[in-house]
Amino acid sequence: MFHSSATTGHNDHAGGLTFYGVFDDDTAGLLVAVHLPDCVDPRPETQHPYIAYAKQRLIWKHVRVYGGLLVCNSE
Structure with missing residues (x-):
């Protein structure tokens, strides 16, 4: 759910949505x-x-x- 929200901006995961808002969908260098x-x-x-x-x-x-x-x- 985090990845989906972090890369699309869909409201499935609060942390992912925050990530998307701060970093757009740039997951390069993201460590999970x-x-x-x-x-x-x-x-x-x-x-x-x-x-x-x-x-x-x-x-x-x-x-x-x-x-x-x-x-x-x-x-």
């Missing part, structure tokens, strides 16, 4: 990373809270290193 948890129960009632936690933790690590939010994570 994926985190695959090893031992998280795949049921939605456990996986969804873990995903929310992992996302916020990674954003916080970026803020601590670079002093601010990522361009596409403004909240």
Whole structure:
């Protein structure tokens, strides 16, 4: 969903839409990373809270290193 929004401007993913607005559709040099948890129960009632936690933790690590939010994570 991010890629679709980032390259077309369709409102499928907030971060992708922000990317499109800031960088047009220029994805050259775009790095996308994926985190695959090893031992998280795949049921939605456990996986969804873990995903929310992992996302916020990674954003916080970026803020601590670079002093601010990522361009596409403004909240």
